[in-house]
Every structure is written in C-alpha cells, then in structure tokens.
Amino acid sequence: MSRVARPAAPRTALSPERIAEAALQLIDDEGLDGFSMRSLGARLGVEAMAIYHHYPSKGHVLDAVMDHLLADWRWPPSGSATALERLRRAMHGYRGIALAHPHAFPLLVGRRFNSPGVFAVYERLLQLFAELGLDAAATARWFRTLGYFVSGAGMADIASREIEPDATSLRLQHAPQSVTLPHVAAVAPHLRVDQLDAVFDFGLETLLSALERQARPPRSARPRVGR
Amino acid sequence: MSRVARPAAPRTALSPERIAEAALQLIDDEGLDGFSMRSLGARLGVEAMAIYHHYPSKGHVLDAVMDHLLADWRWPPSGSATALERLRRAMHGYRGIALAHPHAFPLLVGRRFNSPGVFAVYERLLQLFAELGLDAAATARWFRTLGYFVSGAGMADIASREIEPDATSLRLQHAPQSVTLPHVAAVAPHLRVDQLDAVFDFGLETLLSALERQARPPRSARPRVGR
DNA sequence: ACCTGAACACCGTTCAAGT
DNA sequence: ACCTGAACACCGTTCAAGT
Numbered sequence: 001m002s003r004v005a006r007p008a009a010p011r012t013a014l015s016p017e018r019i020a021e022a023a024l025q026l027i028d029d030e031g032l033d034g035f036s037m038r039s040l041g042a043r044l045g046v047e048a049m050a051i052y053h054h055y056p057s058k059g060h061v062l063d064a065v066m067d068h069l070l071a072d073w074r075w076p077p078s079g080s081a082t083a084l085e086r087l088r089r090a091m092h093g094y095r096g097i098a099l100a101h102p103h104a105f106p107l108l109v110g111r112r113f114n115s116p117g118v119f120a121v122y123e124r125l126l127q128l129f130a131e132l133g134l135d136a137a138a139t140a141r142w143f144r145t146l147g148y149f150v151s152g153a154g155m156a157d158i159a160s161r162e163i164e165p166d167a168t169s170l171r172l173q174h175a176p177q178s179v180t181l182p183h184v185a186a187v188a189p190h191l192r193v194d195q196l197d198a199v200f201d202f203g204l205e206t207l208l209s210a211l212e213r214q215a216r217p218p219r220s221a222r223p224r225v226g227r
Numbered sequence: 228m229s230r231v232a233r234p235a236a237p238r239t240a241l242s243p244e245r246i247a248e249a250a251l252q253l254i255d256d257e258g259l260d261g262f263s264m265r266s267l268g269a270r271l272g273v274e275a276m277a278i279y280h281h282y283p284s285k286g287h288v289l290d291a292v293m294d295h296l297l298a299d300w301r302w303p304p305s306g307s308a309t310a311l312e313r314l315r316r317a318m319h320g321y322r323g324i325a326l327a328h329p330h331a332f333p334l335l336v337g338r339r340f341n342s343p344g345v346f347a348v349y350e351r352l353l354q355l356f357a358e359l360g361l362d363a364a365a366t367a368r369w370f371r372t373l374g375y376f377v378s379g380a381g382m383a384d385i386a387s388r389e390i391e392p393d394a395t396s397l398r399l400q401h402a403p404q405s406v407t408l409p410h411v412a413a414v415a416p417h418l419r420v421d422q423l424d425a426v427f428d429f430g431l432e433t434l435l436s437a438l439e440r441q442a443r444p445p446r447s448a449r450p451r452v453g454r
Numbered sequence: 455a456c457c458t459g460a461a462c463a464c465c466g467t468t469c470a471a472g473t
Numbered sequence: 474a475c476c477t478g479a480a481c482a483c484c485g486t487t488c489a490a491g492t
C-alpha cells in the first residue's frame with residue numbers, strides 16, 4: 001500500500017483498441033440496445049467520460065467496432081483456388097460475420113463506412129471480379145448485386161434465429177386462420193431456421209452460376225485502367 | 228368562450244390510425260433518431276403519455292408504422308399480366324417503399340413482423356410462386372432469395388443516397404491513395420447513385436431469369452397441400 | 455495526458471391525478 | 474375513457490476540475 005502510488009488503476013491502460021474490443025463484446029453480450037457509453041465504461045472499469053479521450057463520440061466507437069468486424073472476415077488465401085471459388089468463400093465468410101456477431105452485424109448494413117480500412121477490403125473483393133474477367137461496369141453490377149444478397153441474407157438470418165427454435169411456423173400457429181392462408185401454410189415448413197444454410201447456398205449458387213456464365217476467361221487479372 | 232366547454236382540445240380526436248400516420252410522417256421528416264414519444268406527442272398537440280392510451284409502448288407504434296409501410300406497397304392487379312411480370316412489379320414496388328420512406332424502411336429489415344396483416348402480404352406473394360409452378364420447397368428458396376436481394380438493395384440504396392450527390396467517388400477522393408487501389412478507382416464511376424436503378428434491374432433480372440429457367444409451366448396455381 | 459464528477463438536455467415508461 | 478404532469482432511471486455530451 002505504501003509502495004504503489006495508484007491503487008485502483010484499471011488492469012490495463014485504456015486504449016482505442018481495448019475500447020473497441022470491449023464494445024464489440026458488450027454488443028455481443030447485451031445487444032445494441034444494451035450498449036451505451038456508460039455501460040461500456042462500466043465494463044472497462046472506468047467512467048463513461050474517459051472513453052471520450054480516445055474517441056470523439058459514440059458514433060466513432062461504433063465505426064471502430066465495424067472495423068473490428070471486417071477484420072474478422074475470414075478470407076481465402078490469394079492463390080488458393082479459382083477466383084470464383086475464392087469469391088464463394090468470401091461471401092460465406094461475410095455471412096460468418098452475421099452468424100458470429102448477430103447483434104453487431106446490423107451496424108455493417110445500416111451505418112455508412114467511414115474508416116479507411118474498408119477500402120482495402122473493397123480492393124481485395126474487386127480484384128476477384130477482375131480475375132474473373134469482368135470489366136469495371138460488370139464488376140460494379142456484380143459487386144452490388146452480391147452485396148445486396150449477402151447483406152439481406154445476414155439481416156434476415158438474424159431476425160429468423162431470434163425466435164427459438166423456429167420463427168415462422170411458431171408465428172404461423174398464432175396466425176388467425178391457417179386455412180385462409182394455404183400458400184403460407186404449405187411453404188412454412190421450408191422457411192424453418194434449419195433450412196437457412198441451404199437457402200443461402202441456393203441463392204449464392206444461383207448468382208454465382210449466372211456470374212460464371214457471363215464471365216469470360218480472363219486474359220489478365222489487372223483492371224483495364226492504368227496500373 | 229362561454230358556449231364551448233373544452234377550449235384547447237386537439238383538432239381531431241387521437242386514434243391509433245392518426246398516431247401511426249403522424250409517426251410515419253415524423254420519421255420521414257426527422258429520421259428514426261428524431262422520433263420519440265415526446266416528439267410524436269408534440270406533433271399531435273398532445274402530451275407524450277397520451278399515446279400510451281392507444282399503444283402500449285413505442286415498439287407497438289413502430290409496428291403500426293411497419294403496417295402502414297406495407298399498406299403502401301404498390302401491387303400489380305391479380306390478372307393483369309404473367310405471374311413473372313407481376314412478381315417483377317411487386318419487387319419494384321417493394322423497392323419503391325425504400326425510395327419513398329428511406330428513414331422508415333430499415334424498420335422493415337431490422338424489426339420482426341408482429342402484425343397479423345403481414346401474413347396477407349406473404350400469402351399474396353407466395354401465390355405468385357405457385358402460379359409460376361414452383362413447389363413449396365422451391366417457393367421458400369426463391370421467396371427468401373428475392374427477399375434477401377430486395378432488402379439488401381433497399382438498405383444499400385438508402386445509405387448510398389444519404390451522401391449527395393455521389394457517395395462512393397466522394398469518399399474515394401478522400402481515400403489515402405487511389406493509386407494503391409486500382410480496382411476501386413476503376414469501378415468507382417459505376418458505383419454512382421445515378422447507376423442504382425440500373426444495378427437493381429440487373430440483379431433482379433438475373434434472379435428472375437434463373438427463376439424462369441427453373442420454373443415449369445404450372446398445371447394448377449394451387450399449392451400442393453390440401454386447400 | 456488521462457480520468458473524474460457534476461450538470462444539461464434529452465429518453466421510455468410508471469404512477470397518481472385530473473376531467 | 475382520455476389526457477396531464479410529476480417522477481424515475483436512464484441516455485450522449487459539455488465543462489470544469491482533479492492528478
């Protein structure tokens with residue numbers, strides 16, 4: 001007690017990285033509604049205002065959480081397989097973020113990207129389309145189309161899994177009269193949560209098949225404009 | 228002054244419908260962040276707590292707003308065209324909700340459907356797949372795949388349009404070095420906001436072509452299980 | 455430089471009253 | 474039945490101090 005000057009100091013010094021990690025853990029544990037500057041401070045053993053010394057606002061903390069999520073994106077090695085196979089794995093990897101961080105994933109869909117790190121991710125993704133032989137215009141169309149699909153799939157997956165064990169058929173039982181909804185009643189068993197993996201594969205393969213059909217064997221992996 | 232008993236009464240009596248309409252207008256005007264029970268009360272000329280007499284919580288008001296959004300869904304008449312064409316128009320109609328109510332649309336993606344009215348919408352949509360000759364399993368896959376696409380497209384559209392006039396190339400100019408991101412630099416012009424309509428059409432037509440190729444001419448528009 | 459603590463202007467919601 | 478108004482337990486953030 002006489003030797004140590006600061007008795008109740010936090011275990012580790014506060015830093016942007018430590019704050020962002022704690023923020024993601026807090027969102028994973030408590031959901032986005034349970035995340036506040038005060039609850040984050042409490043988890044770090046610090047007053048809420050201490051965070052403002054490392055981030056100018058709550059929004060900037062959430063931007064850092066988004067960077068963290070993108071850093072978690074499991075990505076296939078560059079020369080490991082065909083470009084199409086690597087694109088397939090990258091899309092599955094993106095879905096993996098939604099499955100691993102269901103409470104945080106909506107940040108990626110709902111918030112704009114403000115971090116510089118996101119451009120490196122874009123570059124790596126667009127590289128794959130170039131390797132498939134797509135020009136810039138086709139790349140843009142496919143980049144967005146696949147992005148729409150995987151973002152929407154992540155959000156819907158999360159919403160479906162939130163009700164255990166089977167959202168749709170549960171709600172269907174609460175629906176007024178199943179007899180007046182014959183199509184809903186017929187399709188409901190195939191909308192169960194245990195079908196979500198297969199449905200994602202189906203949609204992704206449908207899109208990738210169309211992409212493959214449209215792509216020509218590349219003469220060069222480089223984009224058309226000057227290197 | 229002597230004749231009228233209640234001098235400062237609200238122009239119209241408060242009702243669930245009037246509250247839901249005002250809530251959607253408030254979200255359209257001020258965004259989801261500007262929507263609160265207090266600001267909604269102020270817009271209705273009433274104390275915030277008066278709303279609780281018609282809805283048990285803020286979440287129930289938002290559910291009513293979602294119902295209102297779905298009621299706005301422009302839907303093609305039943306016998307107006309081929310089932311595929313009506314499905315196409317329905318998907319464009321769903322996108323129209325995102326374009327007309329960019330601040331409210333994320334409610335449809337992020338919140339679960341608790342209203343009974345949504346089942347009628349599902350039934351009408353699934354009817355189209357049955358008319359296309361798809362069985363229940365294929366209907367479920369296509370229902371979700373198209374839903375993923377249009378939901379993701381709506382969210383991305385909204386995010387892209389939020390920065391005027393051109394999100395991506397603006398941010399690209401702020402990016403560290405465009406020279407180290409050749410693919411991003413090449414594709415950026417095709418990611419502009421004025422391309423979003425064309426990109427949505429491309430993705431939707433890609434999916435509908437695959438659907439059409441897979442569908443067989445229907446023997447009956449009814450689902451397989453008993454009516 | 456880094457953190458605290460009070461304060462301000464907000465939230466959603468409960469509860470007791472008013473009419 | 475319908476609405477008010479005070480109150481409670483929260484927010485994000487500013488600002489003045491502390492070390």
